[in-house]
Amino acid sequence: MVQLRNATHAEDVVQETLLAALQGAAAFQGNSSVRTWLTGILKHKIMDHFRRQSREAPLEGLEDELSVDDFDGLFRANGHVANTVPAPSWGDPEAAFSQERFFAVLERCMSRLPKNTARAFHMREVLGMGTEEICKELGITATNCWVLLYRARMSLRECLQTDWFGGAAA
Amino acid sequence: MFKMITCRQASHLLSERQDRPLGWGERASLRLHLALCAPCVRAAEQIEFLRRAMARYVGRDPGPGQGPPD
Numbered sequence: 689m690v691q692l693r694n695a696t697h698a699e700d701v702v703q704e705t706l707l708a709a710l711q712g713a714a715a716f717q718g719n720s721s722v723r724t725w726l727t728g729i730l731k732h733k734i735m736d737h738f739r740r741q742s743r744e745a746p747l748e749g750l751e752d753e754l755s756v757d758d759f760d761g762l763f764r765a766n767g768h769v770a771n772t773v774p775a776p777s778w779g780d781p782e783a784a785f786s787q788e789r790f791f792a793v794l795e796r797c798m799s800r801l802p803k804n805t806a807r808a809f810h811m812r813e814v815l816g817m818g819t820e821e822i823c824k825e826l827g828i829t830a831t832n833c834w835v836l837l838y839r840a841r842m843s844l845r846e847c848l849q850t851d852w853f854g855g856a857a858a
Numbered sequence: 859m860f861k862m863i864t865c866r867q868a869s870h871l872l873s874e875r876q877d878r879p880l881g882w883g884e885r886a887s888l889r890l891h892l893a894l895c896a897p898c899v900r901a902a903e904q905i906e907f908l909r910r911a912m913a914r915y916v917g918r919d920p921g922p923g924q925g926p927p928d
């Protein structure tokens with residue numbers, strides 16, 4: 689529920705999901721697990737919610753999120769990396785993914801993303817929407833969409849580096 | 859046409875290649891940059907790691923006998 693950032697909205701969406709699930713129960717063929725089935729409905733409901741939200745309130749604070757100057761620490765003025773020695777490897781992804789706590793840290797990192805950045809990232813990586821669709825839903829240009837996704841990935845990289853790989857995992 | 863790109867530009871391409879097909883020139887520039895820049899290779903690994911983590915986060919199955927955490 690991290691993507692809704694609002695307990696009331698989250699509850700609404702869950703309620704709508706359960707309602708839709710009950711309504712759809714007759715159509716449920718039993719060929720996918722109930723969890724997968726409910727998750728599918730929930731995803732659609734979250735997408736509906738985002739759609740409604742972006743219709744009701746145009747994106748606020750988008751300008752601030754379109755600047756990527758806050759990653760300046762990573763780069764020198766000439767655009768090359770500040771640190772020429774590569775950071776230590778994150779190792780085998782499977783080793784991290786096998787730990788439930790890794791995903792808790794990932795969720796916490798996502799919850800710290802600025803609002804519009806988080807929304808674009810969730811549409812892309814959680815709901816699996818294409819950028820064209822995201823731009824349409826959010827009413828932003830493709831370039832702005834790529835910048836938001838860039839910002840999300842760079843922030844999450846930094847956050848995971850600090851909160852998971854930086855020794856906190858031990 | 860090869861164009862030497864900076865690490866900052868490379869980092870944008872590393873992100874954008876997950877969202878759109880890069881043009882021929884962009885792919886060539888990125889490949890050349892990665893061949894010469896170890897820190898950006900690491901950045902590329904981490905961005906790919908993140909994508910895999912998100913895929914797992916969305917579709918991950920609870921292990922046998924374990925309930926979903928939520």
